[in-house]
Amino acid sequence: MINFRPIARVVAILLAIVGVMMWTGIPFSLYYGESVWPLLLAGLGSLAAGGLLFLVKNPKGIPIRKREGYLIVVLSWAAMVLSGMVPYLLSGVVSTFPDALFETVSGMTTTGASVLTDIEIQPRGILYWRSLTQWIGGMGIIVLTVAIFPLLGIGGIELFAAEAPGPTSDKLHPRISETAKRLWFIYVGLTVTLFFCLWAAGMSKYESVNHALTTMATGGFSTRNASAAAFSPLIQYILILFMFFAGVNYTVLYLSFKRRFKEVWKSDELKAYLVIVFALTAFFTAKVWYATGGTNLEGAFRDSLFQIVSLITTTGFVTADYTSWATSLTIICFVLLFLGACAGSTSGGIKLIRHLVFLKNSYLEFKRIVHPSAIVPLRVNQEVVPGKIITHVFNFLLLYLLLFIVGSVILATMGLDFNTSLGAMATSLGNVGPGIGGVGPVDNFAWLSPGIKVFLSFVMIIGRLEIYTVLVLFTPFFWRLN
Numbered sequence: 001m002i003n004f005r006p007i008a009r010v011v012a013i014l015l016a017i018v019g020v021m022m023w024t025g026i027p028f029s030l031y032y033g034e035s036v037w038p039l040l041l042a043g044l045g046s047l048a049a050g051g052l053l054f055l056v057k058n059p060k061g062i063p064i065r066k067r068e069g070y071l072i073v074v075l076s077w078a079a080m081v082l083s084g085m086v087p088y089l090l091s092g093v094v095s096t097f098p099d100a101l102f103e104t105v106s107g108m109t110t111t112g113a114s115v116l117t118d119i120e121i122q123p124r125g126i127l128y129w130r131s132l133t134q135w136i137g138g139m140g141i142i143v144l145t146v147a148i149f150p151l152l153g154i155g156g157i158e159l160f161a162a163e164a165p166g167p168t169s170d171k172l173h174p175r176i177s178e179t180a181k182r183l184w185f186i187y188v189g190l191t192v193t194l195f196f197c198l199w200a201a202g203m204s205k206y207e208s209v210n211h212a213l214t215t216m217a218t219g220g221f222s223t224r225n226a227s228a229a230a231f232s233p234l235i236q237y238i239l240i241l242f243m244f245f246a247g248v249n250y251t252v253l254y255l256s257f258k259r260r261f262k263e264v265w266k267s268d269e270l271k272a273y274l275v276i277v278f279a280l281t282a283f284f285t286a287k288v289w290y291a292t293g294g295t296n297l298e299g300a301f302r303d304s305l306f307q308i309v310s311l312i313t314t315t316g317f318v319t320a321d322y323t324s325w326a327t328s329l330t331i332i333c334f335v336l337l338f339l340g341a342c343a344g345s346t347s348g349g350i351k352l353i354r355h356l357v358f359l360k361n362s363y364l365e366f367k368r369i370v371h372p373s374a375i376v377p378l379r380v381n382q383e384v385v386p387g388k389i390i391t392h393v394f395n396f397l398l399l400y401l402l403l404f405i406v407g408s409v410i411l412a413t414m415g416l417d418f419n420t421s422l423g424a425m426a427t428s429l430g431n432v433g434p435g436i437g438g439v440g441p442v443d444n445f446a447w448l449s450p451g452i453k454v455f456l457s458f459v460m461i462i463g464r465l466e467i468y469t470v471l472v473l474f475t476p477f478f479w480r481l482n
Helices: 004-023 026-031 037-054 066-091 097-108 124-139 141-146 157-163 176-200 205-216 233-246 250-257 268-291 297-312 327-336 352-370 387-413 418-429 450-464 468-474
Strands: none
Touching: 004 037, 004 066, 004 124, 026 037, 026 124, 037 066, 037 124, 066 097, 066 124, 066 450, 066 468, 097 124, 097 450, 124 176, 124 205, 176 205, 176 233, 176 250, 205 233, 233 297, 268 297, 268 327, 268 352, 297 327, 327 418, 352 387, 387 418, 387 450, 418 450, 450 468
């Protein structure tokens, strides 16, 4: 039987954390002469809701099992989204529930799709909260809370598995709370470093804060209507570098900081990440440079590299309209919506490790056909991949493809054209931001109907929690008593 008492306690703590984080935007509102009431009241409401839930008695020593873990993750995200919507509604930045829901879910899931048509006229405090929602969702606020679970007498391994259900199980430390602390130390450290780099490169302090938050979260919300195209080439190169870092498995980043480079280079996923980025950049640069008459090689290289890194890491910043490039490049950009960077990073999408397992196993299948009696193990990172993991990867890929097809059909029946249906579903499920068709890199989602916005909000949450965490709640097996 599911024990809802520890679930209520964890959701209460998360609501309290979100409420306090809202208040960090009040200094920006004061500095720019804006009303502080939206953030102040929303924060108070979140704290009050958390306080009421915290009153639910939770005896120490009650373990969180897998079912409670999945419920905590899903209910926590639902609670954070409902709480995060309030500043938008109170400030009048958006006036309807579907718009507030879409903008908040897009932030929390680090998708970066937006319904705001003129970002630069919005209150600075609210824009900061908008960026902060992505930073919260980037690593997953659940992991942050796991770090303080020992103080509450609650174990957190099930939560970590539910929040990051990818095919790898690398841990920096045998205790999950210590792992969470190390992950957040890296996350915070890189965010602070990026802030100072952007500020030194000429970006204002306010915009440096916002873009540091959304870049390390691979979110893509910007304070400018033109996104990253509004800034200098130097700033764009800095964003490229940190977007790339954000797409690397945090275990690999940790090993790099420890100078354990031999272990770093064992990562087949990292090698694939590097090869894909550099190979596609060379191909895109040549095509874009040729298409522009061969007049600006540096610009062609920078735009190509920026868009490839932005799409593969699912960040979603934009410096150029890739749908206006050659058709072959647009198709590749669409494919990148399904790729994703490394597992264990803040990026969304399928993740490269799953593609590697699929491709390697498919290649080895030819050898098994020729030598049916031979034992041909699949190896990734010089280690044999268990059959259970291979099955999980294949099931995930098939389910992801099925969801994409069904979702695209649903969007088409709701009135979207072919390209927009595919683009909106691909970018929402992969948590990327820009897509193709009517939701391309120079468009936004404001024109979509309220029903489509609500549907895509649900899709974004499914994609952020990598499908199983949400869909398992809709199976009868989950709710059975035994």
